[in-house]
Amino acid sequence: MNFIRSFYINNVFFRYISVLAGCFVLSYWIKFLYPIAWLLTLLLIGLFLFDVFLLYATGTGIKAERKLPKKLSNSDINPIKIFFETRYGFKTHVSIIDELPVQFQKRDFNFESSIIKGDKKQFDYEVRPVDRGEYVFGNLIVFASSPLRIVKRKFMFQKDQMVPVYPSIIQMQQYDFLAISNRLSSVGLKKIRKIGHTQEFEQIKEYVQGDDIRTLNWKATAKQSQLMVNQYQDEKSQPVYSIIDTGRVMKMPFNELKLLDYAINSCLAFSNVTLKRNDKTGLIAFSKNIETYVPAIQKITHLNTILEKLYNIGNSFTDSDFGLLYGHIKRKITHRSLLLLYTNFEHISALKRQLPYLLALSKKHMLVVIFFENSELEKLISTDAENIQAIYHKSIAEKFSLDKKLMQKELEKYGIQTVLTKPEELTIKAINKYLEIKARGLL
Template identity: 55%
Template sequence: MKKFLKSLYLTKRFFAVLFTIVGFFVLSYFFQELFGAVKLLFYIFIALFIFDILLLYRNKTGIQASRILPDKLSNGDENAIEIRIVNRFKFKVSLKIIDELPVQWQLRDFKIEAILNTSEEKKFTYHVRPTERGEYHFGNLNVFSSSILGLVSRRQQFSAEAIVPNYPSFLQLKKYDFLAFSNQLKLFGLKKIRRIGHTMEFEQIKDYTTGDDVRNLNWKATAKRNSLMVNQFQDEKSQPVYSVIDKGRVMKMPFNNLSLLDYAINATLVISNIVLRKHDKAGMFTFSRKVMDRVVAQRRKAQMHLILETLYNVETDFAESDFSRLYVDVKRHIKQRSLLLLYTNFETMDALHRQLPYLQAINKTHLLVVIFFENTELKSFMSKKATTTHQVFEKTIAEKFIFEKKLIVNELHKYGIQTILTAPENLTVNTINKYLEIKARGLL
């Protein structure tokens, strides 16, 4: 009986009809001749109420439902979750599906409404966007069924509790995976880079064919064979590429509900895969007060899995990052000249100047690329029209901060340090662009 009462819900239609009948009873107080008809109407309402309950509870199975979850969620991306519903009633039913979503999303009004015919099966897909790495706890699946009368609703609760880990954006990784060998880079905002130098190893001498670089003609071999011969080169491979992530408090700033740290983590996962596909060595480490989460740059089958698992556990410590520690660690542990992609953020010239000596020292022995972020909130604020003196003052301050970011870029270029100033949402594309440019120009 207790189980029955817990599953039985009165609908809005029930209360609407009941209040209407109560109104008629009040009206019959003034018009005695209506009382008999209203009384009959009340008995009919009670009968329909009981009949509706019998319709919904006569079939023990009622509705069958299940939720299909991915093995893991992709951070910052739209993840598809599917719900399958089968109607085992002998009549058409109206459904309201309430899924118990993880607390991280704070969704209190999530529901799906549908109508199913007899024995009909439907699939419902909804999308969620997680913005915090970690475990997401899904609760039970609740389905409320109503007959055509709609006076009561039967709740069926399906045990669908599950814990799904939220990993760095592997969907982005799949999206950009083919770019290392694709000729359609412009579709994704990537630009073709013209090779302007040679950092290549000699492979063989071959016959000249249309399209070969005439600068590679081998005149001695041409004279011997009496036909044009060219030197063929192959790219130098297995060059170390490290993603260096600043996990200090400056990287906790959120944009579109995703922190700069998570944007950097997602970009690191994608660029590491591209690096391995280009036959280079991919590695990573993080730093704040000390260097942590180190993955030595290598080319092996398990490298991407190791990087993914390491990135999953990276969290900020809200401290001010120590760039002197970074310099000492790089000097001590990275002996071969490497490409270092440093994800950090500088808001002012003073902040840059405090760390500039260490960046210069690192750039002497390695190819350093400093990647930091535009404040897109300030840009959107600047696009609004100022109507008051106070707003003009605020826009002037915002413009000063935007201009200071450009000064930081110029200051780093002055000391020969490669830079990327990017909006957070364009970080991955711009990082791939820079890597492909460095490879094409032979800077490493």
């Protein structure tokens, strides 16, 4: 049975058969072709049996291995490596098929190459998952053929390899290096002018050109007989919570990724930055119920807890209960904290329904409401209308876009900080708002 399951006939063999059939047909009129056709048939049968012997004389003629990372990063390009080698004594033609997880919906994977004995080759390809969860890779299938290319033998390796897809670890690492080197003002993050001295005192140091002369410490200057200045740092160990709305408004997809996953990826990178800047970070996910609550803690190892919780967050089809969120925060978060609320409002009436709860939260905490521009509408607005129907569509799109700006103005009127952003710019703008609030001492 193993022989039958691994035995396949190459397409080249059927081309030989068609040539032989043509010879037999022509021999009806050209008589001398008849014995030649039979000789070619016997030769083909001999080559067929010889090719079978070449491929099956060696027990395990091909070795192959798929190398997967321990975790795949959602919405990012993830490299997959395949290593293969041959034990056949001849040049082997291989065709590799990797059974990708069903989430990718890709059924045309095929890689062809040739390899000689003692040689080891590597084939790399990339995948981009757009959903969190478990991804199961099926069989790694290799078809081997001899130089005759009449028969091919099937080899199967590594059935059902599971790898989890976590929130964007790659994006988190990108901002991690910037936080360590204190270079978060790069990659599009704007520099914030610091107002006053709301920061904690750190040390007294020698004056160097560029220091603020308003921070001169005259007593220390008199003692040292040289200019000395006070150095300040941002206040540390302040609680910061990322609050993610998991209701139906966050199910809208952009570039194959749901708004919820954009928020989760941003939350992971943002939490890492706050921890590196010595603040406490926590997490709340809610819709009809409070699905996840992680108290704010200032430990680097706390990031693993947040990562696991973000991995398990699901999307619901219900309207989110902001009243329940307010009650939970009132009971659980007693100290003034920075609250970054990831949600979305498509119409100003939806905002006004939740506005009383947002105002109540902003009285005790520093609330930042983050919601999304509809980038598909922006594309429609930027295109020229060529007919009446296109004019209608463009007018409606402009109205929806204006509503978003009106919602932002409405929140700012009540002193609530806002971030209106395109989904792909969410992480940059969330971190930027955090740096602005810290620099201005609003928390």
